[in-house]
Amino acid sequence: MQNIIQIEGTPLSISVYSVKDKPLCMHEAGTLEIIFCLTGTIKFAYAYEEFTLNAGEYVSVDRDAYYLHSDGYNMCVSFYVDLMWFEKKYPNIKDILFVCEGCAETTMPYPTVYHDRLRGILIALLKFILDSSVKQDTAKITRITESIVDLFVHHFDIVFFHSGRTEINEEILKRIQEIYAYVDQHLEEKIALDDLSAHLGLSSSYLSEFMRKMSIGFRQILAYIRANKSEWYLINTNYTIVEISEACGFSDPQYYYKAFKEWYKCTPKQFREKYIKQSQDNMVYYEPYVIRTIVDQLMIEHYMSLFLE
Structure with missing residues (x-):
C-alpha cells in the first residue's frame, strides 16, 4: 500500500x-x-x-x-x-x-x-x-x-x-521574513550586520534595534538558523563537530557548541545519539x-x- x-x-x-x-x-x-x-x-x-x-x-x-x-x-x-x-x-x-x-x-x-x-x-x-x-x-x-x-x-x-507575540503588523512581519531569508541564503558565509542592512536599504543602527525589539537580535538569529541547519549534518553525516561547525558557518566549534546547547538544551553529541537511534x-x-x-x-x-x- x-x-x-x-x-x-x-x-x-x-x-x-x-x-x-x-x-x-x-x-x-x-x-x-x-x-x-x-x-x-x-x-x-x-x-x-x-x-x-x-x-x-x-x-x-x-x-x-x-x-x-x-x-x-x-x-x-x-x-x-x-x-x-x-x-x-x-x-x-x-x-x-x-x-x-x-x-x-x-x-x-x-x-x-x-x-x-x-x-x-x-x-x-x-x-x-x-x-x-x-x-x-x-x-x-x-x-x-x-x-x-x-x-x-x-x-x-x-x-x-521567538518574540512571544501572537500578532505582528504585516509590513513588519514581511521585513523580518526578509531578514531570516537573507541569513538562510548566506548561511555558510561570514554575515555582518552591515551586509544585511545594505541588502535591506536600512542603517545598521536602525536594523539592530529593530531586530532586538521585534525578534531575538541579529547574532541570535544567526546562531539559531545555523544550529537548526546543523541538525541535518548530525543526522545524515559522520562529520565531526568541527566539520559541522564549519559547514554551518560558525566561527569556531565552541561557539557552535554554545549556540546549539542554548537552543536545544542538549549538546550536539547528545542530539545525534538520541535521534539516530x-x-x-x-x-x-x-x-x-x-x-x-x-x-x-x-x-x-x-x-x-x-x-x-
Whole structure:
C-alpha cells in the first residue's frame, strides 16, 4: 500500500496511519508536514523536546528531525504541503521556518483563534477529500491548501515563537521574513550586520534595534538558523563537530557548541545519539476512507467547542 497519497494536480499529499514507532524523519526545505492525531494519543519528539498529541491536536514540522511513538491505539493523518507551489506569492517561502504546536503541551500561547481556524480547515479539507459524492476538485483543494499556507506565513512564522507575540503588523512581519531569508541564503558565509542592512536599504543602527525589539537580535538569529541547519549534518553525516561547525558557518566549534546547547538544551553529541537511534518502524497505513466516521465526529466536536464554549 502506498504510504503517501499525492492528490494529483495539487500541492497536497496525505497519509493515514496508526503508529507505535515512526522512525526518524527529516524533510528538505520547501516541505511542510502537519501531523493530526485523530484518535488516541501519540508522543511527538523534535528539537530534543517530547510532548503528547491527544485526539484533535496537531503539530507542524518542516526542517526539524522528528519521530513518533505510542503505547496505545491511535489513528493519525499527515498533510504534506509542497510550499514551492506558492513561491510566486511568497518569494521567501523556502527560507521561512514555522512553529505551530496545536496542542496543550506547548510553551506557545494556545489555543489562539488561528489554531482553531487551522483545525477547522484541516478537518473540513479531510471531509471534502473523503466525501464519496465529491469528485477530486483539484482547484478547490489547491485553494484550501493555499489558505493553510496563508495562515502559516502570517501567523505561524517562527518569529512569533521567538518574540512571544501572537500578532505582528504585516509590513513588519514581511521585513523580518526578509531578514531570516537573507541569513538562510548566506548561511555558510561570514554575515555582518552591515551586509544585511545594505541588502535591506536600512542603517545598521536602525536594523539592530529593530531586530532586538521585534525578534531575538541579529547574532541570535544567526546562531539559531545555523544550529537548526546543523541538525541535518548530525543526522545524515559522520562529520565531526568541527566539520559541522564549519559547514554551518560558525566561527569556531565552541561557539557552535554554545549556540546549539542554548537552543536545544542538549549538546550536539547528545542530539545525534538520541535521534539516530530512532530507526524502528512499526507503522500501519490505511486507505483514507477508513477515517470517514472519525472525521465526521471531529467536525461535530470542533464546531460544538468553537461556538458553545
